[in-house]
Amino acid sequence: MEFEWWWLLSLPLFFGLGWVAARIDLRQLLSESRALPRSYFKGLDFLLKEQPDKAIEAFIEVVKVDPQTVELHFALGNLFRRRGELDRAIRMHQNLAQREDLGDEQKLQALLELGQDYLKAGLLDRAEEVFGKLSDSPHRETVLRHLLDIYQQEKDWSKAIAAARNLAERTGHSLQKEIAQFYCELAEGCLLDTDPDGAKRYLQEALQSHRQCMRATILLGDVAASAGQWAEAINAWKRIESQDPAYLALVAEKLLDAHRALGKEEDGLRLVRGYLERYPSLDLMDVVFQTTLAREGAAAAYRWMRDELRRTPTLLGLDRLLEAQLLEAPLDRRRDLELIRNLVRHHTRNLALYCCDHCGFKARQFYWRCPACGGWETCPPRRIEEREGVAA
Ligand SMILES: [Zn+2]
Structure with a gap:
């Protein structure tokens, strides 16, 4: 077949068409990028280079221009x-x-x-x-x-x-626990204003909102105690056992005071010791230790603490044992004991804190509402040592 030379003439035409097409694309691209100011790309560049300050300045420029x-x-x-x-x-x-x-x-x-x-x-x-x-x-x-x-x-x-x-x-999401806490706050306000009837009404509302509201039960006891109705107060605080025994730590001292007011301190101590046996807790242990120390003296407190420590070995318990021993020790042994006790105390300082389950906030004091994250009942009344099983 003979080669037809006239085809060669169409080649420049094809190149020409390609060139025109390329120019059209390029023009479109240029006009699109001109729609976004240069600062926008500069800002993106800074963001990619993780320089947010410069990125912000560049974006502010974009906002001004456009x-x-x-x-x-x-x-x-x-x-x-x-x-x-x-x-x-x-x-x-x-x-x-x-x-x-x-x-x-x-x-x-x-x-x-x-x-x-x-x-x-x-x-x-x-x-x-x-x-x-x-x-x-x-x-x-x-x-x-x-x-x-x-x-x-x-x-x-x-x-x-x-x-x-x-x-x-x-939302269909229950907020009963929080609502009960709000009623408890109102009740505490009434207690400060010496309005026990108002406080009682709010506390009933709290328990209606959330039957397991420990704080309402504790406050009902406080209202009775403030009126000198000790037996009623004791009954209210005892109900904590059926709600959540961990919270007995918050009423142990109050229970002892109420029994003391009735002239039945020994019954109170027996009650709290019984709780401690059933629900081991560092706070309960401390209350029993301090009461035994005050009532029966350092030797009895030391013996009790030693037995308790055998049952539940904890550093905080050891700290109390040394405290009782120090009170009894002759002068020449006191220095050594003090040295050991300071060492133990140094280690227990962070173990004796409460900790928020939600955000990890730590505090020496118990809070119904975490001061850091605002969660209600997120800091259980258990010291870090018992929660992290340091004793084990
Ligand atoms: Zn928190």
């Missing part, structure tokens, strides 16, 4: 809040909430963010006001959660109860 980038405004605002730059976060979200060109949904989102900025800044009144505007919005569940947090921080327990009930109804 106010249409609403999503970037939101992202920056949240970034400011996370970094604790609350003034900047508040300004950004205030501007967004006031912008005429935004739709309703975005304005509500801006208000929600603004409320969270105020909350983090501790401006509770303003946060409450902003969240109040969102109570009928699609964000109402989130808003209720934040309001519940605010009312607890403000110690406005009546409002907290209403918010918790509302939230539980919407």
Whole structure:
């Protein structure tokens, strides 16, 4: 077959068409990248290099050049809040909430963010006001959660109860334990105002909300004790055993005081010793030790502690044993004993703390509400030594 030379003439045409096509693609690409300011890419570059400060500066530049980038405004605002730059976060979200060109949904989102900025800044009144505007919005569940947090921080327990009930109804998630605690807070307020009848009413409400509320049972005993009704107080505190024996540690001292007031200290001591046998606890051990020491002297306290230590060997128990021994020891042995005791005490310092199950916060004192994470009943009344099984 003869080669047809005229075909060669079409080659430049094909090259020409390819060149035109390439230019069209290139032009489109260039126009698209021009739509995003250079600072945007610079910001991304800084983010990838993990330099958030420079990234923020670059993004602020984008926002100035192109106010249409609403999503970037939101992202920056949240970034400011996370970094604790609350003034900047508040300004950004205030501007967004006031912008005429935004739709309703975005304005509500801006208000929600603004409320969270105020909350983090501790401006509770303003946060409450902003969240109040969102109570009928699609964000109402989130808003209720934040309001519940605010009312607890403000110690406005009546409002907290209403918010918790509302939230539980919407989510189907029970908040009975928390509601009972709010009633206990109200009852404690009444006790401070010497209004025992008011306190009793709140405590009944607490137990109706959550039958296992140990704090309500303990406070019912406290109300009776404050009126000198010792037998009634003892009966209330004894009920803790059937609720959760771990919490007996919180009433052991009170039980002894009430028995003492009735002239029956020995019965009280027998009762608490019985608890200790059935539910070993460092706090119960300490109460029995101190009472034995006060009632029967150092020698008896030492003997009792030695037997207890054989049964449940703990460093905190050893510390008490040395304490009793020190009281009895002749002068020449006292120095050695003190040295040993200081060594033991050094090791037990961190073992004698309570610890939050939720966030790990540690404290010498018992809290119904964790001061760090705000969880209710998340710090059980058990010292770290017994919980971590250091004794074992
Ligand atoms: Zn906690």
